[in-house]
Amino acid sequence: MPDLELVTYDWVPEPPRGFVRDLRIRWALEEAGLPYRVRSTPFDDRPPSHLAHQPFNQVPWLVDGDRTLFESGAILHYIGGRAPALMPKDRHEEITQWLFAALNSVEIATMPWGFARFMGRDKAEEPWESMTVPRLKQVDAALQGRDWLAGDFSVADILMADVLRFADRFDGLAECPACRDYLARATARPGFVKAHDDQIAHFEAGDAARAEG
Amino acid sequence: MPDLELVTYDWVPEPPRGFVRDLRIRWALEEAGLPYRVRSTPFDDRPPSHLAHQPFNQVPWLVDGDRTLFESGAILHYIGGRAPALMPKDRHEEITQWLFAALNSVEIATMPWGFARFMGRDKAEEPWESMTVPRLKQVDAALQGRDWLAGDFSVADILMADVLRFADRFDGLAECPACRDYLARATARPGFVKAHDDQIAHFEAGDAARAEG
DSSP: OOSEEEEEESOOOTTTTTTSTHHHHHHHHHHHTOOEEEEEEOSSSOOHHHHHHOTTSOSOEEEETTEEEEOHHHHHHHHHHHOGGGSOGGGHHHHHHHHHHIIIIIIHHHHHHHHHHHTTOOGGGOHHHHHHHHHHHHHHHHHTTOSSSSSSSOHHHHHHHHHHHHHHHTTTTTTOHHHHHHHHHHHTSHHHHHHHHHHHHHHHHHHHHHHHO | OOSEEEEEESOOOSTTTTTSTHHHHHHHHHHHTOOEEEEEEOSSSOOHHHHHHOTTSOSOEEEETTEEEEOHHHHHHHHHHHOGGGSOGGGHHHHHHHHHHIIIIIIHHHHHHHHHHHTTOOGGGOHHHHHHHHHHHHHHHHHTTOSSSSSSSOHHHHHHHHHHHHHHHTTTTTTOHHHHHHHHHHHTSHHHHHHHHHHHHHHHHHHHHHHHO
16 A cells, blocks of 8 residues: 555646646656555535645645645655655755756746736737746756756656646747757656556546546 | 855846845855855846856856856755755755745736736736736735744745845735735845845946046
């Protein structure tokens, strides 16, 4: 019986499929070779107990025995602590730095930018356009001449690659060849492929359950 | 001679003063009682060496001997590792979780929201209005019945309080009494007061240098 339980929605609409944040955690657990099970929590009619695990009413969270942990960055940091191959001791601070950077320097820009694109806002009037494209070019510069962010592949690469996937979805990497190469390297890994397939299958099973329901 | 060096701009325009992210680090170093010095890097005409320390051309970064570290969340985590009073071992994962939450669940919403308000955008047309106000109410619910996020005052409180200060600046805490009380408790601490005063004085010294220059 696996001791790790990853909790995600039972179902989501089509657009976010393949991008729900449990993917980051599935990917890390696959890379780490840690056994885990996935448990569903309702997307519609979220029970009050949801907030006890995730105060922002989102997913995922991870249960490890008596411990429950939310925030994808924090969960990746925790998995890195259990899987030294994904966060070697001598790179601990550097990898932590890139975990924060992926979220607070990159995703904090790509999220409102992608959202504006998704809403079909006029690029010329959209301040995030002029902030996010240069930010992605800075990631591109940081990636030049290296395969991964901090030595070997680590939890920071899982997070940065997943953040860049979202930017790529809205064609944000057009001028970022190093980011595109990095993303291709990351998403070719069997751990990503399995995590992605499993998430898609999980929500398809949710479709089937709703059709029956 | 202090072994910790905090690097920030030599000068910034008026609006961000009191909110430049070196404040979070000054505050933590004051709370930790760790000796440090502050070094300036040019705000105008940033030298290429800036990018070697901070790939997004921002501040702050922290130098500790041979190590240089950027990202305010990562630096706070690092200081917590050196100052167990701010990140006790038995609360390590919980505090890490709240560090990430302050940035990736709260600031990721308040940043585009505050920016839209700063630009004078119409609230009714601004999607961040309908996302950010409920998010802040979730923080309010999480804070109810406790003084601090994870046991005693920790680096997570430094980060969350600083994120909430930004929301408060644009009157985002009007419906969040627990956040307002929390913020009042946090900013009454001598460590915050000194950090804030020191940042203001630092940029005023920058004004004087420019006037002479």
